[in-house]
Amino acid sequence: MSLFFVHIPKTAGTSFRKGAERYFSPERIVYDYGANSDATSPLVKKFLYDDQPDFWQFKQSLNNPAMIAGHVLIARFASLWGVGNTITFLRDPLQRIASEYEHFVRHMNYKGSFKEFYSDRGMRNRQRRALYGVNLEAIGFIGLTERYSESLEMLNDRFATRIPEREDNQGKPRLEDEYEFDEEDLVELRKLNRRDIELYQYASALFDSRYEMFKSNQPWAHACLVEATTESVSGWAWWAGERDAPLEIELLVNGELASTVRAVEFRQELCRLLPPRGGYVGFNLPVKLSPLDTVQCRVAATGQRFPPSPRRIEETVK
Template sequence: MPPLFFVHIPKTAGTSFRLGAEAAFGAEAIAYDYGAESAVTSALVKAHLYGDLHDVWGFGQASAAAGHAMIGGHVNADRFVSLFGVGRTLTFLREPLPRIASDYAHFVRHYDYKGSFRDFYSRPVMQNRQSRFLQGVDLEALGLLGLTERYGESLELLNAHFGTAVPLRKDNRGKRSQAALDALSAEERDELTQLNRRDIALYARAVGLFEARLESFRAGRPWAHARLVETNAKRVAGWAWWADARDAPVEVEVWINGKQAGECPTVELRPGLCRLRPPRGGYVGFHLPAKLTPGDRVQCRVAETGQWFPLKPRRVPAPEA
């Protein structure tokens, strides 16, 4: 079994999770990547990824030989997702504006940052950080997507899904991070919101997915990673696979304007997903030929469980001029 890959987005309860994981797995069973200069970064990571030869595959082999249970750090998802697989990849997201305020307080406290909060959030590198950490990986595909604001429930899902026993901790919690946010004028808050609208949209999707998965978990229903990818005048297409160990395809119902239009199994190859190492060698796609017109409402459902995706019907767009 490949190790877990933890994408540690700053100020999302990642330190609590990291220390909890050390308690569960043992510190020696975890390799960290927090950059070449970080004292936390593991020697194995530095040797393979920050030396003269940048050898990700070699690191993966060395990690397997070391028996690592988890790899984690402030790295983008595409750093190791092709190595360990999207099903073993996990992260936590946080409401964007409090997250960036907490990030600012952290820089002031630990890096002696002297600029104002507005100076800080005006820097492009500090905007939409959560989206950039996950760029190229759909939320629906992640093995586990947790929420900082619901950290206890997130751990419950994580431990049940991966068979782990990571304890609940609350570490590295800044006490003044909200102050900078509260001090903003209405115009500045609007500016901050506009600058981080991608993260705000991402977080809204994450909340919906989290609540749906938690509901399925509480009801004892299996979860399917699933996404509707294409709706146009001629067809509906997407992908889905089971979150548990079963290798069977998912039977997907396609609903158009509130009526079931057909059913198809997820057995088609999706080459664009193969870099994420999904189950079934990437044969997780489906499509249904259909005659659709702009404004039609399309939604899919997992036949076995009744799980809807997307969570709300999607309207067929008008053709481009």
């Protein structure tokens, strides 16, 4: 099994990468930090930064790496390594961008102001762009910078590793220290990074749910309520890890058990991410509901609820 690490800048990724190097050894990690980066592995440059990149030949040329990592979008390697083996860390978006600004000033001789930096279109919503096109619920593991110790505890348990905790490449004396913002910057930052803020809030709710299951010694299910209308409820679910058994899903309407279904239907749109069971992980329930109702699903075997909060029914468009 090889891991794919989406290293989003200034999310404790360097600490994780250095810890992984110590555990796996640097020779077993393949890096993709861009064509001009000294850190990028030779095979990456040979196969992926040519006139005609050949991703399949690239993978075939590797000798059982423990991990591939880099400042790349999740879509770059998820179809080769599988979404279940994909990991990343997220951070409070405003803290992350302040940290990245300081990094640019210290290490890249950036001369612009903080406002000029965060106003640049390329610096907005960077976490969402890195994970675009993949549901958070499907990703093998999402850690939080602010809860790095707990994240590493769960990650090591999930992948049977012992990656040590480190604190590298920090702009502040301590990871838990927070940057402070002027009110004008705060308002503008929140407006420009609204999608990242929403992403982080949802990821935090998923993290809380997963950590609760972890502490209760219960298996985690990657599970998503995709659609909930007045006529049907649908989604997908599978066990984290190597378990291949289908999940039984309970539908809760206004907090009450309404129906059960097995997640065994084919979800073609997931197949590019190499989900388990060949993509036969979906469920669909015909229902009769009103826009005033709320729905939530529950994994019958463990009680895990998804989404983390009940969702109000959407009006069906005729």
